[in-house]
Amino acid sequence: MSELIEIVAGLIAVIFIFAPHEFAHGFIAYKCGDPTAKMQGRLTLNPVKHLDPAGFILCAVAGFGWAKPVPVNPNNFRKYRKGLFCTAIAGVVTNYIIAFIAYPLYLVIFNYLYYANIDFFYANEWLSVIVKIIYYAFFYIYAYGLGIVVFNLLPLYPLDGFRVVESCTREVNPVRRFLRNYGMYILIVLVIESFLCDMLVKYAGLPLASYFDILGWVGWFAQNILGFPITAFWNWIFGLPIPFI
Numbered sequence: 512m513s514e515l516i517e518i519v520a521g522l523i524a525v526i527f528i529f530a531p532h533e534f535a536h537g538f539i540a541y542k543c544g545d546p547t548a549k550m551q552g553r554l555t556l557n558p559v560k561h562l563d564p565a566g567f568i569l570c571a572v573a574g575f576g577w578a579k580p581v582p583v584n585p586n587n588f589r590k591y592r593k594g595l596f597c598t599a600i601a602g603v604v605t606n607y608i609i610a611f612i613a614y615p616l617y618l619v620i621f622n623y624l625y626y627a628n629i630d631f632f633y634a635n636e637w638l639s640v641i642v643k644i645i646y647y648a649f650f651y652i653y654a655y656g657l658g659i660v661v662f663n664l665l666p667l668y669p670l671d672g673f674r675v676v677e678s679c680t681r682e683v684n685p686v687r688r689f690l691r692n693y694g695m696y697i698l699i700v701l702v703i704e705s706f707l708c709d710m711l712v713k714y715a716g717l718p719l720a721s722y723f724d725i726l727g728w729v730g731w732f733a734q735n736i737l738g739f740p741i742t743a744f745w746n747w748i749f750g751l752p753i754p755f756i
Contacts, residue, residue, distance in 0.1 A: 516640060516643050516644055516647060517647055519644050520643075520644045520645075520647030520648040520650075520651055521570070521647075521648075521651050521655075522567070522568075523644070523648040523651075524648050524649075524651035524652045524655055525562070525567055525570045525576065525655065526558045526562070527609065527613075527648075527652050528570075528606060528609070528652060528655055528656050528659055529558070529561055529562055529566075529567070529570075529576075529578035530556055530557070530558040530560075530561045530562070530578075531556065531605050531606070531609060532578065532602035532603075532605055532606055532659065533553065533561040533578050533579070533580070533581045533602065534553075534554065534555065534556050534561070534581075534605075535601040535602050535604070535605040536548070536580075536581040536583065536598055536599075536601050536602050537549065537553050537554045537581040537583075538554060538601070539597050539598045539601040540581070540583045540588075540594070540598045540601075541554060543588045543589060543590070543593070543594035543597060543598060544587050544588050544589040544594060545583055545584050545585070545587035545588055545594070545598075546587070547582045547583060547584045547587065548581045548582060548583065551582055553581050553582065560579075561578050561579055561581075562578055562579070563576075563577055563578055563579050566578060570655065580669070583598055585598075592678045592679070593678075595674060595677060595678035596674075596675060596678035596679070598674070599671045599672075599674030599675045599677075599678060600671065600675065602663065602671055603659070603660040603663050603664060603671060606656040606657075606659050606660050607656070607657070607660050607737075609652060609656055610652065610653045610654075610656035610657050610660075610738070610741060611741050613649045613650075613652035613653040613656065614649075614650075614653040614741050614742065614745050615745045615748070615749070616649045617646055617649035617650045617653060618745060618746075618749055618751070620642065620645055620646040620649065621646045621650075622749070622751075624642065624646075625639075625642050625643070625646060653738070653741070654733075654734065654738075657733040657734060657737050657738045657741075658729075658730050658733045658734075660733065660737060661729050661730075661732055661733040661737060662726070662729060662733075665698075665729070666690055666694075667690055667694035667695075667697050667698050668690055668691045668692075668694030668695060669694070669695065670694070670698070673690055673691065673694055676690060677691075701725055701726050702726065704723075704724070704725060704726075705724050705725065705726035705727060707720075708720045708721060708723055708724035708727065709724065709727075
């Protein structure tokens with residue numbers, strides 16, 4: 512039951528991570544002069560328009576996935592570089608804001624609703640399940656959202672980080688061309704490497720393999736460095752211990 516609760520909560524969390532992320536790209540692109548997303552019906556928070564079925568399920572189960580990219584035509588931007596940069600970072604900025612809001616909601620439900628009334632929820636199993644799904648969902652919105660922020664800022668095509676590089680460099684820049692041509696392959700290698708390291712830790716009893724998990728370090732950075740201002744601030748507000756990095 513516990514695993515099922517976490518999967519359901521993860522599916523809910525992915526909706527609140529990916530849909531606003533893609534909407535933000537389209538909205539900022541529209542404000543910068545590109546109506547492509549609006550013309551194709553993607554300027555909406557309706558998750559059906561943004562979620563890719565395979566990426567949706569994989570993200571909820573494995574913590575890694577993808578959505579349908581919002582179509583953007585940079586040639587429509589009134590100011591090309593500014594439009595490209597603002598559109599690129601719009602999604603991750605939105606995810607960070609949502610993570611900042613989701614974390615205190617998780618704290619309230621987990622500490623002040625569920626565990627403050629633990630005997631009541633033990634006696635009402637299905638109500639307990641519903642509350643667990645809710646607080647897990649808010650935690651995953653926070654945790655997955657931070658992971659998406661850091662992962663998407665990797666300067667590899669087709670991630671948002673590459674678009675940032677693209678907005679700051681010329682097309683003839685050799686680094687930009689390398690990231691454009693080989694970014695996808697590097698991403699595939701990183702995902703496979705992370706998967707193998709995880710398997711070695713879980714099933715071969717080799718905890719040392721976790722130190723070679725590059726995407727694992729990306730996740731660590733997301734939770735412990737990028738997430739520190741959020742957890743420190745809200746834990747201080749609620750009188751909880753400040754986490755250490």
